[in-house]
Amino acid sequence: MKDESYTEGQISAVKKLERLKVGALFMRPGTGKTRTSLWLVNHTDTDFCLFLVPYQTKENIKKEIKHWGLKTPFRIEGIETLSNSDRVYLELRELLQKSKKPFIVLDESLKIKNPYAKRTRRALELGKLSEYRLVLNGTPLSKNILDLWLQMEFLSHKILKMDYRQFKDTFCKYTQFRRELAYGYYSNWAEIIDGYMNLDYLYSLIEPYVYDSDLQLNHDKSYQTINYQVVENWNKYSALRATFLNRMKYGDTESFLKLTQAMQHSYCDEPNKIRELFGIVNDKTIVFTKFIRSKEAVEQAFPHTKVLTYGKGSLGLNLQNYNRIVFFDKTFDYAQRDQAEHRIYRMGQKDDVTYYDLTGDVNLEKTMDSNIERKQSLLSMFKEIIQTDDGNYKWGQLV
Known part of the structure; x- marks a missing residue:
């Protein structure tokens, strides 16, 4: 029977996944994925549920459970704790081994992106001890298509039946290279992903286990886009840019992230950037920053304005009383950007919402915009694979 207190998206998710022991809820922030997960847990015969969540969202999960209800005993643990505490990891193993049919809910599953990290290895080991497994995230991708492998591997190796290298070879086009060092020595081999293939096949493998939902509000x-000129910090940026180009010329890809961060940081509190806020900020505005220096500069100029960072500010906060977000600093991370946008565009929002991107007149800003657009395009392309009547898959528009 349809429960009028649930949204159509939540009902559809439960109908698709309730008969499975493993599944993925890729539901946009604000669509109620935590409540949906509780509904799914209550539909099983589990005798213990472990919630692995970002540490800063633990209290929010407790409140949701108290509000919506959970039939079985449970424990909420920060996913970061898996790598920080051997004691907690061993306690969780013991709890899962003692339970007859344990359930693990892995919230913000993109937190296990690195297949070689201790946190990831331990999450996978805990997953093997559970009868039921569910991953939650607002988007299946943050960096590239490789993000999907770990999430599916956590659910079950039987979904993809491939290790990390096989997955990469099957679905990614990449170039391997190494740079020449002094005296005939070479660096270790490095890889750059420059394309994707067989996405229709990938979709056919994971589709039975995935519910994907966007948020639709009235x-x-x-x-x-608000443009500004980098003037006062131009010389610092130019010097770092010259260093960056020189290292890239010799194939020093290991310095890419470090140097791009340094370049962006060099002009993060540019006075012209601050001035642009005076025509935007009001009492319903949130400003997102990336660096401590830019956060402090904004707070000094606008002491009564809510200023958040992507890391802590993008998770677990319901801020639908605001209707305006300024992205003061850009981010390469699509999932961070997506999370930030949905802090205000979520159920309970009563107004139209506006997003402002501050864009400096330096090439790095264009590169970061293009990077986010490519990830949006990849995600859109992946979602536009539809199944035809004869069981084959093709590109098309979702209808």
Whole structure:
């Protein structure tokens, strides 16, 4: 029977996944994925549920469980703790081994992106001890298509039946290279992903276990770009840019992230950037920053404005009383950007929402915009694979 207190998306998710022992909820922030997960847990015969969540969201999960209810005993643990505490890891193993049919809910599953990290290895080991497994995330991708392998591997190796290298070879086009060092020595081999293939096949493998939902509200979203000039910090940026180009010329890809961060940081509190806020900020505005220096500069200029960082500010907060977000600093991480946008575009929002992107007149800003657009395009392309009547898959528009 349809429960009128649930949304159509939540009902559809439960109908698809309730008969499975493993599944993925890729539901946009604000669509109620935590409540949906509780409904799914209550539909099983589990006798213990472990929630692995980002540490800063633990209290929110407790409140949701108290509000919506959970039939079985449970424990909430920060996913970061898996790598920080051997004691907690061993306690969780013991709890799962003592339970007859344990259930693990892995919230913000993109937190296990690195297949070689201790946190990831331990999450996978705990998963093997559970009868039921569910991953939750707002988007299946943050960096590239490789993000999917770990999430599916956590659910069950039987879904993909491939290790990490096989997955990469099957679905990624990549170039291997190494740079020449002094005296005839070479660096270790490095890889750059420059394309994807067989995405229709990948979709056919994971589709039975995935529910993917966007949030649809009766309110508009609009985006505005505000351009500014880097003047006071131009020399610092130029010097770092010269260093960056020189290292890239010799194939030093290991310095890419470090140097791009340094370049962006060099002009993060540019006075012209601060001035642009005076025509934007009001009492319903949130400003997202990436660096401590830029956060402090904004807070000094606008002491009564809510200023958040992508890391802590993008998770677990319901801020639908605000209707305007300024992205003061850009981010390469698509999942961070997506999380930030949905802090205000979520159920309970009563107004149209507006997003402002501050964009400096340096090439790095264009590169970061293009990077986010490519990830959006990849995600859109992946979602536009539809199954035809004869069981084959093709590219198309979702209808």
